[in-house]
Amino acid sequence: MFGLNPKDARLLIIVAIMVVAAPVLLNPFPEGSNLAQFNAGYPDLMQRFVIFGIFAIGFNILFGLTGYLSFGHAAFLGIGSYAAIWMMKLLTMNIIPGIIVSVIVAGVFSLAVGWISLRRSGIYFSILTLAFAQMCYSLAYSVLTPITGGETGLQPKVNDPRILDAATNDGVVPKTNLFGLEMTSSTEIVMGGWVFTLNAGYYVAALVMLISFYISIRIFRSPFGVMLRAVKSNQQRMNYTGLNPKPYTLAAFVISGMYAGLAGGLMVAMDTQAGADRMFWTASGEVVLMTILGGVGTLIGPVLGAGAIKYMENILSKINKDILHQWFALLPDGLEDVIVALIYPFVGKGWHLTLGLLFMLVVIFLPGGLVEGGQRIAALFKRKRKPEDARSGKSTEPAE
Amino acid sequence: MGILEVKNVNKRFGGLQALGDVNLSVAENTCHAIIGPNGAGKSTLLNCLVGKLIPDTGSVMFDGQSVLGRSPHEINQMGISRVFQTPEIFGELSVMENMMIPCFARRDGAFRMHAYKDAGAERDIIDRAESVLEDLNMIDKREMTASSMSRGDKRRLEIAMCLAQEPRLLLLDEPTAGMARADTNNTIDLLKRIKAERDITIAIIEHDMHVVFSLADRITVLAQGTPLVEDTPDKIKGHPKVREAYLGEAA
Numbered sequence: 001m002f003g004l005n006p007k008d009a010r011l012l013i014i015v016a017i018m019v020v021a022a023p024v025l026l027n028p029f030p031e032g033s034n035l036a037q038f039n040a041g042y043p044d045l046m047q048r049f050v051i052f053g054i055f056a057i058g059f060n061i062l063f064g065l066t067g068y069l070s071f072g073h074a075a076f077l078g079i080g081s082y083a084a085i086w087m088m089k090l091l092t093m094n095i096i097p098g099i100i101v102s103v104i105v106a107g108v109f110s111l112a113v114g115w116i117s118l119r120r121s122g123i124y125f126s127i128l129t130l131a132f133a134q135m136c137y138s139l140a141y142s143v144l145t146p147i148t149g150g151e152t153g154l155q156p157k158v159n160d161p162r163i164l165d166a167a168t169n170d171g172v173v174p175k176t177n178l179f180g181l182e183m184t185s186s187t188e189i190v191m192g193g194w195v196f197t198l199n200a201g202y203y204v205a206a207l208v209m210l211i212s213f214y215i216s217i218r219i220f221r222s223p224f225g226v227m228l229r230a231v232k233s234n235q236q237r238m239n240y241t242g243l244n245p246k247p248y249t250l251a252a253f254v255i256s257g258m259y260a261g262l263a264g265g266l267m268v269a270m271d272t273q274a275g276a277d278r279m280f281w282t283a284s285g286e287v288v289l290m291t292i293l294g295g296v297g298t299l300i301g302p303v304l305g306a307g308a309i310k311y312m313e314n315i316l317s318k319i320n321k322d323i324l325h326q327w328f329a330l331l332p333d334g335l336e337d338v339i340v341a342l343i344y345p346f347v348g349k350g351w352h353l354t355l356g357l358l359f360m361l362v363v364i365f366l367p368g369g370l371v372e373g374g375q376r377i378a379a380l381f382k383r384k385r386k387p388e389d390a391r392s393g394k395s396t397e398p399a400e
Numbered sequence: 401m402g403i404l405e406v407k408n409v410n411k412r413f414g415g416l417q418a419l420g421d422v423n424l425s426v427a428e429n430t431c432h433a434i435i436g437p438n439g440a441g442k443s444t445l446l447n448c449l450v451g452k453l454i455p456d457t458g459s460v461m462f463d464g465q466s467v468l469g470r471s472p473h474e475i476n477q478m479g480i481s482r483v484f485q486t487p488e489i490f491g492e493l494s495v496m497e498n499m500m501i502p503c504f505a506r507r508d509g510a511f512r513m514h515a516y517k518d519a520g521a522e523r524d525i526i527d528r529a530e531s532v533l534e535d536l537n538m539i540d541k542r543e544m545t546a547s548s549m550s551r552g553d554k555r556r557l558e559i560a561m562c563l564a565q566e567p568r569l570l571l572l573d574e575p576t577a578g579m580a581r582a583d584t585n586n587t588i589d590l591l592k593r594i595k596a597e598r599d600i601t602i603a604i605i606e607h608d609m610h611v612v613f614s615l616a617d618r619i620t621v622l623a624q625g626t627p628l629v630e631d632t633p634d635k636i637k638g639h640p641k642v643r644e645a646y647l648g649e650a651a
Contacts, residue, residue, distance in 0.1 A: 221518055222516065222518065223508075223512075223525075224512075224513060224514050224515035226501065226519050227501070229493060233492045236488050237561075239473050240476055241481075241561065242473050242565065248511060
């Protein structure tokens, strides 16, 4: 299907179903219940899941396939955001031009940065990309204030030209839209105690994510993808096999930069503001964490990693002391205080501590990331099932 | 006029004259061995042929064209493939993928952005890779991860990868170094068969005299960066200068 082998096609279909059903799947707890705060099915967070998923998918094309660890990819995300917001200020609040231009601008920038950084490999390459990203951040924060808005960042204003849009006289900034469909528009479905929010912006971002995911599968399985893995494996052999690793690596760098730009553009389309903070080095580090946490070089890993980190960032960080006390209210007073004191450092503002621990556990025990964890669990089930099958005389097909 | 002509090549590393006035002519469709004691400049000479080093003076012509100043991948595309002392393969990739890469290099050149195709549907590439694997009795290992194979199989794979490109000149840098006797004999048999069945010129650097005398049509003895003598294996065996410089007085 779509030129994919059956296994990849199945993965794509599963991801598509999950993405479409996400507003329901991520809201397993009824509204108003104690556990409702673990619901992640609200538009803001779901948009972040898929947008950072795109960012991580693109990063994985560079890091997972070629092994070149860029520490400056947030710069391309930020540049994409600025490009998109300028399109919204100058042309139209329709998101299409903004997203296209953000991809192109990020591609051009990554071509320049990659051209220079790829003269070195290993740690020197990482440092070069980090230096570029920090330069971009500093420039956006100070010198380039007329273009980037400096500290305050950029938002669409009422009196922006927007030459393609019809004039509005009501003094309100128009909302981003896709040919009239506003990104913020939502439909709420109430079923018993549950409330599911179907948001237009989320589905637009999700569609873009599915397309990005499909393209990444195609790249992984293409001759070009084989060459990128060859770059990671043995550049010496590549050279002596008549292949030039440089343009391959640069192409991977530009593609992943364009993915980052796309994510940046989508971010602006969903939430119309852009600031320099998006380019800070911690943001570059975050996408590295996402990719490693999910599984470097796997197809679905980066998406899972992005989801896991964004979930913790938004859900764990909201648990405060009062909520903890409420949970353990049934325990005797002294014990309750002890348990709350033990758990508190790991939630709320301390969620980074949980992330750090999880990251350590994954790197030490599951070097293949969450994907490897999933595979091990699947293998465990298979082993358990086999003796039963043998008894009943059935043979199982290998799960390919 | 040989397919490979090395003329007056000098290479100096600081105070060390690694190569001094090396002249070498390798005739087409022969196997030419270069032997010499450690530090004789064999590897330096090889590196000058494949673009890893550039000689200070002199010329290296392959099939009438100079290779000097070209990068390794350009020289490979001219028709020179190299086998390394320790097998250089794509360890993390499967044997089949290892074989497909040189096939792509041969068909598409040094770089082609074919990201929209499915590598598994490139029939001509797969057929070519499989035919070489079959020829070298490795077809049953096609799904194995290359790094998990034995030393001998890695060497065999590396040779297969070179053959898939149909090079005109195959350079072998101590192809049996560190191998068990059985693996060495297998490699010799394989190289003999390649020589007999294909239109290919082989230049080999080797320490193991057993390997050299079973394969070479001509032998050049290198000592202290200079060719001492060049002749047929039989003559080399009895040559007094060679005995003195290389095989040692005891021989």
